[in-house]
Amino acid sequence: MACAGDCPVARTARLIEGKWTTRIIRDLLGGTKRYSELQHSLAGISPKVLADRLKFLEREGLLSKTVYPVVPPHTDYTLTPLGMQLADLIAAMAAFGMRLPPAGAAPRNP
Template identity: 55%
Template sequence: MSDAIPCDASCPVRRAANLVGHKWTTLIARDLLSGKKRYSELLRSVSGISPRLLTERLRELEAAGLVSRTVFPTIPPSTEYELTELGKGFEQVIQAMAVFGASLPDPD
């Protein structure tokens, strides 16, 4: 690939990879594709993620404009997350990953 275009900061693949390349990000987005989820629902559905890391990833997704957060003034406060219109475009990436993942051999 000696004739490849350099992948600098303006490269769209690099920008996407910087966001979705973090562990758990695609699984969080996958779970939000079905609609709004409370923080506790995400924590249960993305098994293996720590609460601290889930909060960090959700903040990154919110800062990137892919997720919106709604806080309800209850006691204790409850929070819901959902994909924005931009975030819903992530569905195509997740579907492509599912197709590719299904073609891989099962882990032993």
């Protein structure tokens, strides 16, 4: 099945591509999180990459950001209804990943 640059699969792939995007979405499927909670759960992500990915997902309408005017600032991130629709995709990725061998292991028969 061919897929031109603007087909539904390509548009979805553009939204979830990158090393961290699906992990951010996965973490937010569990509910609202603060920036620091996301950074802690995503070991190895740089603050710049996390901030950039969150801005991108907000711009694309997949998450909403709420900033509370307190000192120090408190910011919450929550998936929008559109972002929540990615739950089945993330679950399918998890199910597929369970069938894969661990990194560095020989492939196994399904």
